[in-house]
Amino acid sequence: MFLNHKAAIELLVQAADEIGFDRYTILNLRGMLAANLLPDPDAAGRLRRIPVTIGGSAYDPLEVPQLLEAGFQMFLAWASAIEDAFEQAFFAMAHGMGAGSPPSSRIEPQLTGQLVGQLN
DSSP states (O other), X not given: OXXXXXXXXXXXHHTXXXXXXXXXXXXXXXXXXXXTTSSSGGXXXXXXXXXXXXXXOSOOOOOOHHHXXXXXXXXXXXXXXXXXXXHXXXXXXXXXXXXXXXXXXXXXXXXXHHHTTOOO
């Protein structure tokens, strides 16, 4: 898991001119964070296509792939619309989506910092 975080942070630093709150960047970050950690290796870096349950909870996460896609697009649009870097980082941390969300919610705020040159 440490190496996955290292790879994700290296992507942020090395591809600083090419990254943003877009589908390509977010899914690549999530793919790096989830590499070799999921039962289905093809699931890393993709939006979830299978139902999930949360043990001991009455909450049922969305299962319909089209709704997950729409929610992801909405997340990207909202994150991109936030102009303040700190607010954008908090939004990304609080609203991670999909498998690998806890690690993603720690890396995606760094994307905001990279975009405004605060990590260099």
